[in-house]
Amino acid sequence: MASGIRLEKLRKSFGATEVIKGIDMEIEPGEFVVLVGPSGCGKSTLLNLIAGLETATGGAIRIGGKLVNDVPPRDRDIAMVFQSYALYPTKTVRDNITFGMQTRRIPKDNQQAALEEFSQLLQIDHLLDRKPGQLSGGQRQRVAMGRALVRKPEVFLFDEPLSNLDAKLRISMRTEIKKLHQRLGKTIVYVTHDQIEAMTLATRIAVMDNGHIRQFAPPADIYENPVDLFVAGFMGSPPMNMLPGVLCRNGAALAVQPKGTGLRFPLPRPLADRVTLQDGDQVVLGLRPESIFAAETELPGENRFVFEEAVEVVEPTGPDTMIVFDIGGTEMIARVRPEDARPEGTRFRFEVDMTKAKLFTPDTGQAM
Amino acid sequence: MRQRRTSGIVQPKGLRSVLMRMGLFAVLGLFCLYYLLPLVVMVSTSLKSLAEIREGTLLSLPQAITFDAWAKAWDSACVGVRCDGLKPFMWNSIAMAVPAVILSTTLGAINGYALTKWRFPGADWIFALILFGAFIPFQVVLLPMARTLGQLGLAGTVPGLILVHTVYGLAFTTLFFRNFFVSVSDGILQAAKVDGAGFFGIFFRIVLPMSIPAIVVTVIWQFTQIWNDFLFGVAFTIGDSNPVTVALNNVVNTSTGVKEYNVDMAAAIIAALPTMLVYVVAGAYFVRGLSAGAVKG
Known part of the structure; x- marks a missing residue:
């Protein structure tokens, strides 16, 4: 059973600049929510707040009904895929993927089973003994996903995971991510500035601008019935x-x-x-x-x-x-x-x- | 092995560029000679007998090679009133330099890591203050340090000297590691946090294995500094606890008897060997560390 996420009047300031300006959001269990918006709109900060990599200035974050404002990332039952992949350069693919299980002292047999399951699913089982430096961009992307998937958390957070891939690979990975979601049924929060990614992946899209959510609705709604000029201009290529x-x-x-x-x-x-x-x-x-x-x-x-x-x-x-x-x-x-x-x-x-x-x-x- | 990077580069041909190239190598050769000459003189003098030194010139090569001077410098030259050669003092230096290098490098790495990756209010101020230590001349800290060592009961001992070098070296080691860690992606640390690792877990399992180049640079630097230090050694140790640099001074500056240049030279080379060794061994790792990082990504 996947967990839902609930944000209540969430705020985040860096010094005097307020980046997240009071966001209320209810993400249903198993939903695929895409946060989309122009650079600097606060979408990555919002994701980091959910992950626990940033501390909220005000408001509440609930994951699976539990208030997690003061819970460190490791105890939030989340996994994250980073834009830069953030693989550990000195570790092999195997150790990259199992590191999270090692720190949680999961028995070796279970680690091995999970490793096999997901390395086959992601077709990286032949790369397990390589270092990240020896992988192509697409392979690194898969390893980063494997590292997130293998722990089977309730919530997945994706921070622009496809933006470093070339156009062709991006489209095929997009499809794979969507398949993974359908198969695993976990809650996903996905940040991107690519509105096509947002349209194709999301069950609901949150269009963000300047620390606010302009519209939070299914893709077709966002496209057909934009609430304002910003949403109308942002979604669609060429723009409206x-x-x-x-x-x-x-x-x-x-x-x-x-x-x-x-x-x-x-x-x-x-x-x-x-x-x-x-x-x-x-x-x-x-x-x-x-x-x-x-x-x-x-x-x-x-x-x-x-x-x-x-x-x-x-x-x-x-x-x-x-x-x-x-x-x-x-x-x-x-x-x-x-x-x-x-x-x-x-x-x-x-x-x-x-x-x-x-x-x-x-x-x-x-x-x- | 990979092909050399320069092998495919198009280069100008013709007489002019050949002459330029020859000129370049001539200048390089000249400088090479200039820098190598003192070492050549030292080595050749240390291999001569005293009689030969008296008869020949400074630059003449040894006629009959003898290692007597080396043997004497190692275990029978007189350091003050004791005539055991440099041997016991070499051990002093090793017993001082190795722990001091390990301690200052480890603490510097933790400092640099905390100052860059676990930022807290005032981190930049603390770094500025630590950095300030790098600009304080040795002489300034002599007296306060002497007081401190006296209070701690470490005056005149090797552990006291270890403490001095560790404290004094922290400014440099922190600077080296901080500057290295600044370039380590925060994303990797975030990933490790999400993966459940804590402060030291991330440090030992993720960050430290990535820092081989920084560690090697710091170790070379610290070892050279600490091994070659004379001032702290002469000020904070006495007699039997002297490091080798002080002992070398006592061998060379002895005012009694004949001046044994060959023994002096051999002693000087012996005292300098460990730093060269560290450079050669660690230098190889250093280059390897660099090229490992050069792989795309």
């Missing part, structure tokens, strides 16, 4: 287009008119109903690149809006081609099929699926 404009009447319906243009993006019903602002108020219209495509290339649907702009830059990525264009001074990106792309300078007819549009108030950044 943020088009500043004013609210206006377009016949019976509401629309958004981007600044300095005559375009009017009509708001679909459910969204328009939630708008509490008046005509002429400032808003930010959020459009994901994939909701803008070449006109008449998709089956017709409701709430489509077609407009024409000049293509400024064409960026092929392989499966899709990004087209950069400009609306009233705001740079926009559309994701079109490669065969629909047109060269720079040509006029291009774009179609927007307005049902996917988001609307934000510019001053607070909150979603409507």
Whole structure:
């Protein structure tokens, strides 16, 4: 049975700078929670607080219902995988993996059994007599995971474990970590700045910024219903287009008119109903690149809006081609099929699926 | 063995670079000669008989090699009134230097480890104060140290000298280890903490095995300093407890009888041999330690 983690009004200051500013969070047993955010948002500090490598300035940390604020890392029933792998350079892979069991005086037979089980699972059983210096990056990563797994703790903490791997290896390790979670069912808290890692791995994502949690929700929710401009801008690659404009009447319906243009993006019903602002108020219209495509290339649907702009830059990525264009001074990106792309300078007819549009108030950044 | 790193590097060819290279080696050879000359004179003089020394010049090589001077320097030269050679004093020096090196290196390693990896408020201040000790000249501590040794009842003994060298060496050993440990990744220590090791568990099982290069540097430095020390030896020991440096001085500066240059030279070389030995033995480890760290990662 895995343990849950509960953070209550957790605070951490380094000198005068407050890094964690009162975080409340409830992580269910067996959940895979990813902490994501830009550099310096406090995500690694939060992980270190859970690990016990930093002491909380205020608030409470509970693991499996037990208050652990003053419990040292060794007694928290956690294991951690570090960004730098932090393998012991003078020890063999075998000793690296069993060190935690040695310090806990676990009988040799049990150590051996655990070592065999996980070195086979991670396919490092042929490397046991090597030193970390003789391993490749991916192999070191596996050893670091083996060291964490072998003790069978209730909670695993991962601190950007894949950021030092090359792109291909990162994707395969990502899948392996997800498989491991499904297989072991332990609680995992995973820190990354890579939003694709966050989306693919998490059962719930906590988007952090400046010591706060902006949104804590399942990946699809974070992507589809971001609570504010920060979350909307952080998740998604290329990021969501943020088009500043004013609210206006377009016949019976509401629309958004981007600044300095005559375009009017009509708001679909459910969204328009939630708008509490008046005509002429400032808003930010959020459009994901994939909701803008070449006109008449998709089956017709409701709430489509077609407009024409000049293509400024064409960026092929392989499966899709990004087209950069400009609306009233705001740079926009559309994701079109490669065969629909047109060269720079040509006029291009774009179609927007307005049902996917988001609307934000510019001053607070909150979603409507 | 790995290929030499320079073997594949493209280098300029032609007369000019050949001449440059020859000039370079000529200068290097000259300096080599310059530095080796005193040693050559010492060794050659120690192998001559007294008669030959009187007849020949300083630079002439021995005609008939004899080890009599070495034998005399080792066990029958007169040190003060005692004529047992340097032998008993060599043992004094070993009995002093070995424990003093071990103690000061161990304590310095623990200091450096605590100051970098288990930081506490005021750690930098404490380090600054310890470092200050490295800049205090020997002469300044003579009197207070003499008082301390007297109070402890260690005056004039080898253990007293061990204490002096350990205390005085701490400033240097702490500095060496602190600077080494600063470069050791904190992640490794965090991993060890999560793995359940404590202060000394991490120190002995993780950190110390990583510090071979620092240990070797410190041991070479400390051994050379302590073995070669004359001032503390002459000030804090008497007669039979003198270290070899003091005994050597007493052999060479004896004012009675004929000046036996060959014995003086042999005695000086004998007194210097252990430091050379430590350098040769530990130096090999040192290079190995460096190249082990040079492997990627």
